[in-house]
Amino acid sequence: MRILVATDAWHPQVNGVVRTLTSLARSASALGAEIDFLTPDGFPSVAVPTYPGLRVALPNRREIARRIEAASPDAIHIATEGPVGWAVRAYCRRRRLAFTTSYTTRFPEYIAVRSIVPAWLSYAVLRHFHASASMTMVATSSLRQELGARGFRKLGNWTRGVDTDLFKPDDPVELDLPRPIFMTVGRVAVEKNLEAFLALNLPGSKVVIGDGPQRAMLEHRYPKAKFLGEKTGADLTSHMAAADVFVFPSLTDTFGVVQLEALACGTPVAAFPVTGPLDVIADHPVGVLDSDLRRACIGALSISREACRRFALERSWENSARQFIGNLSALQPSRSLRPARRVASRSAVQG
Structure with a gap:
């Protein structure tokens, strides 16, 4: 065809x-x-x-x-x-x-x-x-x-x-940041609701990978967060594998492929219980969905990274x-x- x-x-x-x-x-x-x-x-x-x-x-x-x-x-x-x-x-x-x-x-x-x-x-x-x-x-x-x-x-x-040959937990990059590392990946734009993540009172470090029209404003407003810019290929994979929790604060995505990519890297997901996360994560033990995003982030720290990888391999x-x-x-x-x-x-x- x-x-x-x-x-x-x-x-x-x-x-x-x-x-x-x-x-x-x-x-x-x-x-x-x-x-x-x-x-x-x-x-x-x-x-x-x-x-x-x-x-x-x-x-x-x-x-x-x-x-x-x-x-x-x-x-x-x-x-x-x-x-x-x-x-x-x-x-x-x-x-x-x-x-x-x-x-x-x-x-x-x-x-x-x-x-x-x-x-x-x-x-x-x-x-x-x-x-x-x-x-x-x-x-x-x-x-x-x-x-x-x-x-x-x-x-x-x-x-x-998800491409499980590209997105994998091997060879995580060494990030010289306090643990735990909470990371988000995607366009740095208003529809991604990044402030819901950046404004949280979390231990360790917050990392943003990606670029977009809100980047300069958010870097100024949240100087303690690390904005690493756009990354692709193995460079992106090694950074996602280095995170302790992948945070997906979007309320508007129809699916959110990046959630599967994070899981393939062995990184559990924290998100709001909305369309996309509800379908990707649901009640599987690979992430935490909560209307309190901080509670979801902290809860995801205890999730098995091996379970996340196994879940992604089936998709x-x-x-x-x-x-x-x-x-x-x-x-x-x-x-x-x-x-x-x-x-x-x-x-x-x-x-």
């Missing part, structure tokens, strides 16, 4: 959506599926208001059509609701082509926290966006129930996984890719997506 995935989130961005899609493609190839990406590459872009450093593409209709037809896909999946996603949706609707979508980011909450538009209006727009899809895939059962209550229909499951990207491909295979498109012959290579698809 040849699958085209349209996404507004792409390299050099470092976030859960990009990691999910790249891991999906790698695992899908081992299952006999080939995934191409229609990304913002090659399109002009503009800066996102209130989010310095983040840009969105301005795709044009003709180039979107050319890239889709160049890909010659058997199935089309739209991963994000940005300009690229809307443009691909419009192409499919004009040609009466079936497509699937995924709900990966809580844009209504992200936008509302920046006081741009109310969440109810954003949800109305997203319902309209996803209503035309054959299926909207979500990562957790609690999110599926929540979106169903908000009027979303044709919802399906697509769980997430592979291969299983996630198999579920994604199964969703596409089960749907009957309204007509074949494949043109009579392929007209270009993958490089033409990405621009």
Whole structure:
């Protein structure tokens, strides 16, 4: 099966959506599926208001059509609701082509926290966006129930996984900091609710890995915390393995792949009992969920690191890719997506 995935989130961005899609493609190839990406590459872009450093593409209709037809896909999946996603949706609707979508980011909450538009209006727009899809895939059962209550229909499951070969407890970096070390990893932005972590009265040290528009302000406000900037690959893994507790203060993530990455490094999780942590951690003995985040942090110190690693080993990207491909295979498109012959290579698809 040849699958085209349209996404507004792409390299050099470092976030859960990009990691999910790249891991999906790698695992899908081992299952006999080939995934191409229609990304913002090659399109002009503009800066996102209130989010310095983040840009969105301005795709044009003709180039979107050319890239889709160049890909010659058997199935089309739209991963994000940005300009690229809307443009691909419009192409499919004009040609009466079936497509699937995924709900990966809580844009209504992200936008509302920046006081741009109310969440109810954003949800109305997203319902309209996803209503035309054959299926909207979500990562957790609690999110599926929540979106169903908000009027979303044709919802399906697509769980997430973790690369246990990259994220592992071996060779933790030596951090010359007082123990215990409480660490968080991700965008340093208001929607990640980092102040809920940084304001806690905790023993030892607080460490933040990542970058974003709030970093300068938070470094000034919390001078005792260590901000180590963005890290990737083995460098990121060695730092996560060095932490005593991974703190996930977000209230808006739909899943939080980084929780599984921390667990694969043998690091227990402390989080609020909200969508994402409730589905990843639930009642498994690999983390503590509590509306009192300090209590969750202290409680997580007693959790077995070996249990965290074993838990992560059971949640592979291969299983996630198999579920994604199964969703596409089960749907009957309204007509074949494949043109009579392929007209270009993958490089033409990405621009």
